Amino acid sequence: MTAPERLTVRGPEDILGFIPHSLGYWPASSLVAMTLHGTSLGATLRLDLPAPDGQGDPFGFAGAVRRYLESDQDADGSLLAVFTSDAGMVPPSAYDLLISTVQCSLEQAGMPVRAAWFVGDDYWRDALCSDGSCCPLPGRPVQEIRDSMLNAEMVYRGSSVGPAPRTGSVPEAPVPAMHLAAVLEAQASWEEELGGRFRSRAQFKAVLGFWQMLLDRASVDAGVPDIERDAFLRATLLVPTWRDAVMVMAAAGRNAAEAGAERFNVFQEGDDGDGADESVVVLPLLLPPAEFPLSASPVGTPGTDMAGRGAAALRPPRRTVARSGSVPAGYGEVLMGLAPSVPDWARLEALERVLGQLAVPGGQAAAAALTIRGWVAWCRGRGSYAAAYLQQALELEPEYRLAELLLDLVGSGTLCGWAARKEAAWQKFGEDTAG
Template sequence: MTPPERLTITGPEDILGFIPHSLGYWPANSLVAMTMQGKRLGATLRVDLPGLDSDSGLRRFSRTVRDYLEADHDADGTLLVLFSDEGWAGRTGPDSRDVPAGAPVQGTLGCLLAALEVELESSGRPVRDAWYVGEAFWRNAYCLDPSCCPFPGRSVDEIRDSRLNAEMVLRGSSVGEDPAGAAGVLPADAAADLSVLDAEQRWAGEFAARRGSRSQFATILDAWERVLAANAETGLPAELAGYLRASLCIPHWRDAVLVMSAAGRQAAEQGAEDFGMFDPDAGKHVVPPPFEPPGRKLPEGPPLERLPPAGPADDAACPVPAYGDVLLGLAPRSPRWDRMRALEGVLLQLGAAGGGEGGAASLTGRGWIEWCRGRGSFAHALLDQAVGAHPGYRLAELLAELVSRGTLCGWAGRRDAAWQKFEPDAA
């Protein structure tokens, strides 16, 4: 992966404008914490604001935030942003001038900020600055000077119109809808593609007697390698889409596709061997993929023999990572983010064809990729939709439990391995 372009931040509007682009949406009722390494921004964490009804609850929440941020071992400071509409009422009209100019806190959010200050100071990541952001206004949490920080605050339009926000838009970045309210990310009324679903049903019948076939497994991985290498952004032919969806309905084939995208083919093959997934192939012919149906042809990509190594950790002297380690982001040291992005694009196309087990597998794969990126809100929305598409879908339920507990993917917790949409420099 080539290093991302760096962005220069010159003021608080740029920092606050960076957050929605980093997350992919404008957060609400959220705490966003960003680690600092000198003058450089590090990791970004978003969590729902807790109930503010007890001191013990605030301390537990603050310790949890501290523990998350300790994953950035090089951090020496923290920036905090509290997105909430609490405390702005009565400060937007003529009476706003009656609010004491020196009031240092924003209602009970000030208690949360104080608790976070204590925990982050003790961990060696003291709070360097903090802001409150409401629906219409934002303000610095510490500024007491009414000449620069008058109530009710400064307009959020300053954030939306910031220099960095404009630069991000010009680079093609966009801020979407909060995944918590986006009906599972895909339109709820999206029409199923019956041609794809019919093809999936037919291929599933072919695969049923071959799920333990080593030769068929190799053919499935060949097909997925070719599709990922082509990285086609145009629609897949219906027969091929049905073939791929049907392959995802066999759990160890589905897991192998996920593992292969992140860690390479050798890990996918070795894991299947270790789990004893194969039966004798005698008498079973291989069902090849329909790559070139009449009138359609998948764009050609690089050769299919093997994906390029993911990095130093994939050197021949290193052990082949196990399925569990890959799915939890514990190995390899750095995943193939480019292949995972290609897989995400294919899964998006497959999931758009409709629900059922194939649709649930597609959504679950996308949810896993988002979790690997550290984007828990998007992962949770996709996994919820997967369970809705196929109730009881086990992998989606297991991943959703990890996300709900706040478990971080191993790659997301390490700066040298983490997915990076941007890499800004603070000035």
């Protein structure tokens, strides 16, 4: 959801009410940090809280918060919110030391903490206020946050707050069992039809062309499943070369997808892909417009999310380099978010919608669809959702290699290169959402 106009923050209830909309869910056992650009809200970061028993490393945790927020180079201040149970609301809070350590770290980075709050299950209070006369215990009702003007405005504009991502909890639209059985039966036929054509350049181009047509048409909001289409698409995802090419094409364009495949020498010798090829298998292109229901947009490490304007995050393992000229970006650069300088976010959104339909019947094709959805969530800087998709893929296929590699990236604290740069990052709410 993109808010085309600025939203006015009238008080802390509005700021705290904005956080769940920014992340996509109400956080729990979390520290949420938000950057400020003057009086405007910037990026939103969520991290799992360390153990409250003092065994955690508050300095290491504070350093991680600082590294994430420093990527928002325009930030001149910050806000903190600790979402915990009401048991942690009674002073002295188990997280007082953590907040003071994060405060000190952000002060040194030129992003002083201007306000901080504890948010429990039933009450919330100012974390920096020690005067019982103005901040009486147990605090103010959390319902004030849910009833805030900004929260109501966000709901009115179409934003929603879903459940927190968990392994196996990614919601999908219900699909009739008869449809699922028919898709699996048709998929088996397509696998047989496509067998032996994995190294055909002409077949590769035909598959990519069909996906391109589909993504260009997948901007509608509603529709019904199509058995043959879904079965064909699932069958193509079983071929790693085709699967990876679809990912690259969605983000960087068809030229990059085709050029990258050429570099890997995946095609059989003597196949130039020119002219008519009667052996090419593909659904007829004269299909009715592809229609996919809108699914909930997912939110990087497990327990780390960056969202909001400019989704600044940890920098990737090597420096982001914007490419120019006519040479297409390589597969590795695209999959890591290092090129192009800005991806095609509209086409990635269309891809995510299509994959939501294909992941439902299960099997290795579903694992592929869930893995790509996890990659799209990672590209957006939404690590908790990325981890949920990838773990769900591995539940279906325990040794699915691409899911394992991406989950290693997510788990190590590496975020997509696009999420690390404000000018390239996915923006859920558009520019200057609140101020």
